[in-house]
Amino acid sequence: MDKIQKTLILLFVAAIPAAAPPFFASAPELCFTSGSLTYQLSASAAAPNYTVRIDNQAAAPDFRVQVVDRAELADFALVDDVTLAPGGGCKTAGLIRTVKIVAGKSIADLTVSLAREPTGADLALYVHSARVTHQDAAALFAVMRHVQTMPKIATRR
Secondary structure (H helix, E strand, C coil): CHHHHHHHHHHHHHHHHHHCHHHHCCCCCEEEEECCEEEEECCCCCCCCEEEEECCCCCCCCEEEEECCCHHHCCEEEECCCCCCCCHHHCCCCEEEEEEEECCCCCCCEEEEEECCCCCCCEEEEEECCCCCHHHHHHHHHHHHHHHHCCCCCCCC
């Protein structure tokens, strides 16, 4: 009986580290491909290509997003499942541009505000996800829209 108890305790202690990684692992990096570019939302990017500040009180945000509760009301809908394949949507043969959401009054390339009211919104956004927030989706879409509307200048290399 004593041997069975010790074995069960050993199995229990060995199971704790095996169960711990989901609690301490960082959130998976979100990637979204638009055209030939893949945009990767990364909280740990040391030198992101674009920074986005979410500021719902900004007097003149670069991008206003209305959050809606139904996909048919949205201009942009992001729906995913909770299955995370290794590398997921970040595997690409094209270019990857990193996007980082910065906090507070940090200087950012784009400032985005989110609201439930449609007043002055540039687009309506619907998100149904276990791991992607409205802020994440709004930041990615704002950068994609910003890049698409930037003037294209041909350069020779």
